[in-house]
Amino acid sequence: MGKILMKGNEAIGEAAIRAGCLNYFAYPITPQSEVAEYLSRRMPEVGGVFLQGESEVAVGYMLFGAAGCGARVLTTSSSPGISLMSEAISYISSAELPVVFVNIVRGGPGLGGILPSQADYFQATKGGGHGDYRLLVLAPSGVQEAVDMVMMAFPLAEKYRNPVMILGDGLIGQMMEPVEFSDHLKSEPSNKDDWATNGMDTRNRKERNLVKSLFLDAELLEEHNLVLKAKYDRMKQEEVRYEPYNLETDYRALVVSYGTMSRVCKTAIDNMKAEGIEVAMIRPQTLFPFPIDPIRAAAAKDGCQAAISIELSMGQMVEDVERSVQGKCPVHWHGKAGGEIPTPEEVVDVIKSLIK
Amino acid sequence: MENLKGIVVVVGNYGSGKTEVSINLAVNRKRAGIDVRIADLDLVNPYFRTREARKPLAELGIEVVVPAEKYLKADLPILSPVVAGLIRRPSQLTLIDAGGNDVGATVLAALGDSLRKKSVHMLQVVNPYRPFTETFEGCLKMRDEIEKTSKMTINGIIGNANMIDETAIEDIYNGYDFVKALSGESRLPLKFITAPATLLAEIDTGRFSCPVLPIERQLVPPWIKAAGLKK
Numbered sequence: 001m002g003k004i005l006m007k008g009n010e011a012i013g014e015a016a017i018r019a020g021c022l023n024y025f026a027y028p029i030t031p032q033s034e035v036a037e038y039l040s041r042r043m044p045e046v047g048g049v050f051l052q053g054e055s056e057v058a059v060g061y062m063l064f065g066a067a068g069c070g071a072r073v074l075t076t077s078s079s080p081g082i083s084l085m086s087e088a089i090s091y092i093s094s095a096e097l098p099v100v101f102v103n104i105v106r107g108g109p110g111l112g113g114i115l116p117s118q119a120d121y122f123q124a125t126k127g128g129g130h131g132d133y134r135l136l137v138l139a140p141s142g143v144q145e146a147v148d149m150v151m152m153a154f155p156l157a158e159k160y161r162n163p164v165m166i167l168g169d170g171l172i173g174q175m176m177e178p179v180e181f182s183d184h185l186k187s188e189p190s191n192k193d194d195w196a197t198n199g200m201d202t203r204n205r206k207e208r209n210l211v212k213s214l215f216l217d218a219e220l221l222e223e224h225n226l227v228l229k230a231k232y233d234r235m236k237q238e239e240v241r242y243e244p245y246n247l248e249t250d251y252r253a254l255v256v257s258y259g260t261m262s263r264v265c266k267t268a269i270d271n272m273k274a275e276g277i278e279v280a281m282i283r284p285q286t287l288f289p290f291p292i293d294p295i296r297a298a299a300a301k302d303g304c305q306a307a308i309s310i311e312l313s314m315g316q317m318v319e320d321v322e323r324s325v326q327g328k329c330p331v332h333w334h335g336k337a338g339g340e341i342p343t344p345e346e347v348v349d350v351i352k353s354l355i356k
Numbered sequence: 357m358e359n360l361k362g363i364v365v366v367v368g369n370y371g372s373g374k375t376e377v378s379i380n381l382a383v384n385r386k387r388a389g390i391d392v393r394i395a396d397l398d399l400v401n402p403y404f405r406t407r408e409a410r411k412p413l414a415e416l417g418i419e420v421v422v423p424a425e426k427y428l429k430a431d432l433p434i435l436s437p438v439v440a441g442l443i444r445r446p447s448q449l450t451l452i453d454a455g456g457n458d459v460g461a462t463v464l465a466a467l468g469d470s471l472r473k474k475s476v477h478m479l480q481v482v483n484p485y486r487p488f489t490e491t492f493e494g495c496l497k498m499r500d501e502i503e504k505t506s507k508m509t510i511n512g513i514i515g516n517a518n519m520i521d522e523t524a525i526e527d528i529y530n531g532y533d534f535v536k537a538l539s540g541e542s543r544l545p546l547k548f549i550t551a552p553a554t555l556l557a558e559i560d561t562g563r564f565s566c567p568v569l570p571i572e573r574q575l576v577p578p579w580i581k582a583a584g585l586k587k
Contacts, residue, residue: 005485005519007371014487030431031403034370038487114431115403174403175577176371178485178519260577267579339429341578 003178008143008168009034009076011179012102013042015150016074020187021100022048023073025062027055027081030114031170032104035076056081060088067097068211070196072154072189076102078170079120080111083128089163090129093228094213096195098157100150101135101165104173107339115339116170116260118312124167125288125320132225134232135165136239137287139258143177145285151182156239158189160231167287169312171260171341241285242294245269251280252355254298254329256321257310258284260341265310268347279351280304287317295324304329306354310347311335330354357384357548357567363443363450363474365464366514367506368481369489369498370401370456373516377481377550378453379409379574382418383585391448395421395439397463398455406453409574412585435463443470457501464506471508479512479547484534485519485527492541499542513539515549518571521580523552525559532564553583 006014013035016024024043026036036052043050053059059075063085066073077085082103092099105120107113122128124137136156140146149166157164192198197209215221246269257265262283269279282298284291299307307325309318309332318333325331334350336342342350360381366374378394386392394413396406407428410420421442423434442450454461464471480499488494499510517523517531528551539546546566551559553570561568572583 003485003519003522004487004490005371005483006487010371010487041488113429115429170403171577174401176520178522263577263579344579 003180005176006143006179007034007174007176008146009104009173010038011143011147012076012150013038014181015147017042017046017048018181018184019072019151019154020185021072021074021154022046022187023066023071024048024050024075025053025059025066025073026050026075026077027053027059029078029081031106031173032076032078032102034173035102056084057087060085063099064088064092064095064097067092067099068095068197070189070192070198072187074100074102076104078104078106079108079117082120082123086129089135090131090133091213092163093129093133093135094131094224095211096161097163097211098154098161098189099163100153100157101163102150103165103167105167105169107337113339114170116312116341117337117339118169118259118261119314119316119337120167121287121311121313121316124165125290133228134235134288135163136160136235137165137167139167139285139287140172141259141262141283143172143175144179146172147179147181151185154185158191160235161195162231167259169260236289239286240289240291242291243283243285244294245281245283246273246278247280247282247298249278249280250303251278251301252303252305253279253351254304254307255279255281255310255351256284256295256307256317257281258287258317261310261312264342264344265347267344268351271344272348272351277352290320290324292324295321296326296328299325300328305356306330306332308332308334308351308354310342310350312341313337357381357569360385360477360547361449363446363452363471363476365452365454365476365478365508366481367454367461367478367502367510368456369486371486372456372481372483372489373518373550374456374481375404375406375453376571376573376575377514377516377569378451379406379413380550380569380571382413382451383416383572384569385449386416386418387587392451393419393421393442393447394451394453395442397435397439397452398460401455401460404575409582412574412582416585416587433463435466440467440470443467443474446474457498458505461502461506464508468507476508477512478508478510479514480510480544481514481516482535482538483516483518484531485517492538495538496542510544512547513542513544514547518550518552523555525555528555528559529563536565
């Protein structure tokens, strides 16, 4: 099969099937609903299941249950829906189960609006639910990358026995781009005997698997948290992904931007290059783990006068940029959160105002 | 395209390019000296709607009928009462851009009484590079579903084969062959096909038995500039 023209939301649905995921539970919400619509049509064709929950709270526990049985499982939603799932996300993380979440972010807080936003950065990377847990967070900047990240998300979730979240935004879900799909993955996690409560017959071990998140004994809970922390530390070592842009030049400023916003920044950087002004960008593809070292190294380069976090929020990722830059140069923020996306011209003006 | 007069309803599956085609058809006919109005009846899609292009269209003297300003960014099924008036007293060319699939075409049934009294061209936009319409079977199924919910009959095809930015000349030729054969299969006339205006000079239009509508892309993501529309 060659390339096909798809909306981000449709492509995410198709990618899940190619990734061998035959269990999809969701509840419709703009601007994500096309995933549910697409999979309601496609899942029966491939022998899979789409079950629409009575709410996102219910969906969260459907995911918990299915993952606990060893099924490869996906949900997609948009901001308010993810908030409703947050309790289950905490439980699933503690129970160390692999689930893939897709958040096609819309404006907030509260019901907010239906236009693109990146205001769920904190929710995705720092919590949302309770307790010391982390999600591995992937951030696509186009439809093809959304497909690739869905294909990658299931094996990653299983490798770490941890939820993976794909943080898109309304535009990633709604825009169309030509995409292609790689071959089908197998439809079962290869390591599911490590956690699944799928009966004793298939296993070479004597003890039963137990899916739980309750540890009343302080020592046991401490030990459990240390196991989780070791996993998150390993993600920081092994899973940092980012795209450098124009980093090989003698740039005067470093932009850090992801998703839809980074596409606008690329156009702005190209336009400035044509004027003879070099600006570089690091585009995090993983938001957790965050590309701390590459950003620090890029900000420390001679001639770099400013690091600018440009995001569709009122300043969330900028805190991680500050943490990464560690004072090597001044850190600034620019962004919008209402749903309107800054234009390339606006980004050029902002960068120019911060450099000599 | 010259014979497209009166009310033209544009339908098709999600993302087939109804809106981009409607906008460019409106511009093309306006440039030919015809009085054009266009109604955004997309009640199902939250992004990339005709309303996004209302400014450049207005500058060309094309009236765009959209819901009241304060509801423009809502995902609410709002049908402007102006639409019924538009149908009762059509301009030389009145374009109705419906929403995607059978769901998007449902609104047409609500306008049925006023539409049935008029002669209406209802045209199905087909992009064979989109999911569910890459086969004749898929296109015909879409046609049936749209006809059932809209309670109207499709009487022509618009070939809109494209891969947006990555459209190659071969895609246009192969897409034409597909819709030409679909036209034979469905006994629906092929009204016209589209091609990016930027590729037009390189395309051998002698291959086609129908007119070609040049597309000057208006529905773009924020990092790409929409094509400037000259009078």
